Amino acid sequence: MWARLVALIAKEFLAVWKDRRSRAVIIGPPLIQLLIFGYAATFDVNHVATAIYDEDGGLAARDLIARFEGSPSFEIVARLTREAEIRQVIDPKRAILVIHVGQTFSRDLLARRPARVQLIVDGRESNTALIILGYASRIVADFNSDWLKAHGEIAPPAHLVVRSWFNPNLESRWFIVPGIVALLTLVVTMVVTALTVAREREVGTFEQLLVTPFRPFEILIGKAVPALVIGLAEGTVIIAVGVFWFGVPLRGDLPLLYAGLFLYILAVIGIGLMISSVCRTQQQAILGAFLFVVPAVILSGFATPIANMPPLIQDLTLVNPMRYFLIIVRGTFLEGLSAGLVLERLWPMAVIAAVSLSGAAWLFRHRLQ
Incomplete structure (x- = not known):
């Protein structure tokens, strides 16, 4: 089984690399978007x-x-x-x-x-x-x-002194760039995962895969592992650019950050595989990914606080993995979030990942029958 899985994983990496559209999604746009968001997306007002x-x-x-x-x-x-x-x-x-x-x-x-x-x-x-x-x-x-x-007049009785914790200069870039780690990792992982089965159905190689000795769960693992590796690599690059290019301080522990990144990517992969399992063309898969990504970003607190949303909408955010990872990545960067506070956000993502991957496995078996 392990030899088959290794062969399938290698085949998936080659399929992603040889597909011009998938290769373009993975390499170019994330770096361009990171630079654009890092410089253009700001709450500061100058000149x-x-x-x-x-x-x-x-x-x-x-x-x-x-x-x-x-x-x-x-x-x-x-x-x-x-x-x-x-x-x-x-x-x-x-x-x-x-x-x-x-x-x-x-x-x-x-x-x-x-x-x-x-x-x-x-x-x-x-x-x-x-x-x-x-x-x-x-x-x-x-x-x-x-x-x-x-002019020697009596000064006001109270003198206000303002001090901003975690971001003393109130630079909005320190708030935006850590959020981009969650945003671009979501986009890249979702698109790569959503295309994985739909691409094979469209080019006609999925039927060939079905006559191989691979069992459904082995195919599922073989398609999930490359997306996990790609997502971790993308997240690593974005974190490095945020620290060394934009100068955002990383005050927390990297192992805790990567634990959150790992579970976050697993949850996104499960949702992407669910989308890919019900789509027959890459165009449908891209549309399905878009229909998930946009609400997920809006309901994550990336730009607007969740506390300002209506109560019903706040309840909907509880099933959004980006909501939890956004707290982890911003807290790790700016305030050195403690292990206890990180764990409070890890277990909801673990539950979402388990549910989404189980749903993807069920849909996958159902579509193969």
């Missing part, structure tokens, strides 16, 4: 196109505006001279933010009266607008603090 409408022109107004000019988060693209010009820069998106300093800004500050600054932000992209307002509010708060110290 915000900003317009200045300064009606005051005083020393305090110039000091406040200079702080925006010196910030890497803002880029001054226009200086307005009348209120009507605000619409002319916001509507065509020439500027996302307009800073309007009123005529009496410096005078009110010197008279120890509240002075107002108006921030006009393009709200068509609400998430970006909230981030921009947070950046701008922080600059204004620093201006207020420095003004109080310089």
Whole structure:
């Protein structure tokens, strides 16, 4: 039996390597997607196109505006001279933010009266607008603090000091790149596994496989092992790129991370084999893989927190292996997740893997009969 399995596994590796479409899916796109996601997928907002409408022109107004000019988060693209010009820069998106300093800004500050600054932000992209307002509010708060110290006024009774654990500089890349390990491993493993039986049915070699001495479970193992090796290799490459190229710290234990990666890939392989068992063409298999991958990514917490989803949708995420591995990979990278917390996420993936592989074996036997 072991000799037959080794021969079948070698045959599967050769089939994947000789198939141009499978080879292209494994090698090129994952690395390209990793670089694109790593650089382009970010929650940080830099070089915000900003317009200045300064009606005051005083020393305090110039000091406040200079702080925006010196910030890497803002880029001054226009200086307005009348209120009507605000619409002319916001509507065509020439500027996302307009800073309007009123005529009496410096005078009110010197008279120890509240002075107002108006921030006009393009709200068509609400998430970006909230981030921009947070950046701008922080600059204004620093201006207020420095003004109080310089003019001998009583400082506010409470001084807020913010400290971010695990990601002190709040770099969104540290959050995105570990998630890409789960995302690209899912995509590659799912596509390779979903195509394995469908490809043989389409080219006519599946019937030849059925007349060999291989039993159904041996065929199943022979098709699962190459996908497991490919998935582990892909995950390893992505982890290495994340650490050595993007500089994301890896604070946890690699054995725990690979234990999670192993069970995660097994669960994905089981689902991929189930899809492949019911598909007769590669086009159907690709569509089936797509129908699983997109909801799995959305329901994993990759981009939006699961806690913000409706209760029924949160229950659906419990059968999604990516949900558990995402916690493991991000926790291992950024916080050094303990073995106990990792084990809490390992056993659900083990259950999903057992159920999906059992379902794939049943479908496989059923299709062979």
